[in-house]
Amino acid sequence: MDTPPAAKPYRVNRFLPYWAVLQADVNQTLRSWVYRVWVLLSVLAAVGCLLYRYGAYRMAGLRPSASDLMSELLHWTVLGSVTLIIILTGGSISSERGTMADSVLSRGISRRQYFLGKWHARLLAVLGTYFALATLVLLSGLLVLHDDNLSLGGSFAALGVVAGLLAIVITCGVTISALSNSTVLGIAALWLVLYGTGFLLSLLPASYPSPDRALRDLPNVLRGLYHGETVLRLIAGSALVSVAIAALGMTCFSRRDV
Numbered sequence: 001m002d003t004p005p006a007a008k009p010y011r012v013n014r015f016l017p018y019w020a021v022l023q024a025d026v027n028q029t030l031r032s033w034v035y036r037v038w039v040l041l042s043v044l045a046a047v048g049c050l051l052y053r054y055g056a057y058r059m060a061g062l063r064p065s066a067s068d069l070m071s072e073l074l075h076w077t078v079l080g081s082v083t084l085i086i087i088l089t090g091g092s093i094s095s096e097r098g099t100m101a102d103s104v105l106s107r108g109i110s111r112r113q114y115f116l117g118k119w120h121a122r123l124l125a126v127l128g129t130y131f132a133l134a135t136l137v138l139l140s141g142l143l144v145l146h147d148d149n150l151s152l153g154g155s156f157a158a159l160g161v162v163a164g165l166l167a168i169v170i171t172c173g174v175t176i177s178a179l180s181n182s183t184v185l186g187i188a189a190l191w192l193v194l195y196g197t198g199f200l201l202s203l204l205p206a207s208y209p210s211p212d213r214a215l216r217d218l219p220n221v222l223r224g225l226y227h228g229e230t231v232l233r234l235i236a237g238s239a240l241v242s243v244a245i246a247a248l249g250m251t252c253f254s255r256r257d258v
Contacts, residue, residue, distance in 0.1 A: 017110075017113050017114075018109075018113040018116055018117045019117075020109075021109065021114055021117025021118060021121070022117040022120055022121045023121075024121075025092070025121035025122070025125075026121045026125050029122060029125040030125060032088065034084055034087050034088045035088060035125070035129075037084065038081060038084040038085070039129060039133070041080065041084075042077060042080075042081065042133055045073075045077075045080065046073055046133070046137045049069070049072070049073060050069075050137075070137070070150065070158070070218075071158070071218035071219040073137055074158060074159075074215075074218055075215045075218060077130070077133075077134070077162065078162055078165060078166065078211075081166070082169055082194065083191075085126060085166065085169050085170060085173065086169065086173055086190050086191055086194070087187060088122070088126070088173070089126075089169070089170050089172075089173025089174050089177065089190075090173045090176065090177050090190050091177055091183035091187070092118050092173065092174050092177045093114075093118055093178045093253070094177045094178070094181065094182065094183045094186050095177075095183050111253055112254055115174075115246075115249065115253050115254075116250065118174055118178075119170075119174045122174055123167060123170055126166065126170055127163055127166060127167065127170070130162075130163060130166060131159065131163065134159050134162070135159075138150075138155055138159075150222055150223070151222065151223055151224030153224060154221050154222045154223055154224040154225075154226060155222055157231045158221045158222050160231070160235045161214055161218070161221065161231060161234055161235060162215075162218075163235075164234065164235045164238025164239065164242075165211050165215075165238060167238055167239065167242045168238055168241055168242050169194060170242075171242040171245045171246050171249075172190055172193065172194060172245055174246070175245050175246060175248065175249030176189055176190045176249075178249045178250075178252070178253040179252055179253065179256070198210070198211050198212065209233075209234055209237065214234060
């Protein structure tokens with residue numbers, strides 16, 4: 001009697017649940033009306049500002065500095081986008097709390113994988129869109145203004161600085177959403193924490209980094225007048241703060257009831 005062929009060993013992909021949450025949340029974010037409003041307003045603001053400066057240059061001969069214009073656009077991108085990013089991330093987990101236990105957490109996925117999937121999905125969607133829009137605006141500004149005072153390295157450094165600040169906002173949004181039972185209360189708490197922390201940091205001496213000072217220094221960074229160590233320290237500090245906040249949120253979320 002022939003022996004049956006040996007069954008092939010089944011390999012379990014432990015990252016499959018994380019990857020499923022990541023893909024689903026990216027698709028959900030891209031279809032969100034908040035995300036589409038944010039992209040539309042960012043594009044309209046950038047196009048309007050470029051057309052206004054180009055019209056002033058053509059009619060009155062007032063040639064604006066490309067570094068000042070790009071700094072202004074990046075500055076208002078942060079200030080104008082924070083509210084919509086807070087709304088976009090503040091309900092990433094809390095809005096699914098009613099169906100989370102039945103639809104997600106009871107099907108072979110850990111709390112940590114679920115949190116990481118949500119966090120990385122929001123980072124990927126928001127920061128990916130930001131880099132795409134900022135690069136297009138930067139190239140458009142160079143073509144419209146024909147200015148050569150922009151530094152290529154400084155431009156990437158400025159984009160990295162703003163991305164670091166946005167990463168902290170996104171991480172805080174996902175973390176508070178994981179700890180809050182109400183999306184509205186989570187968004188309100190996130191608003192107070194971010195703006196309160198930013199205000200307190202602006203009161204510290206000039207030797208301490210703060211979002212306000214980082215945004216004010218963008219024109220010099222875009223011109224290439226910056227210390228690479230200072231910029232790297234700011235970007236690395238933003239990344240460490242984001243990881244620390246996410247670790248705290250993931251730990252608390254893994255221990256609380258849904």
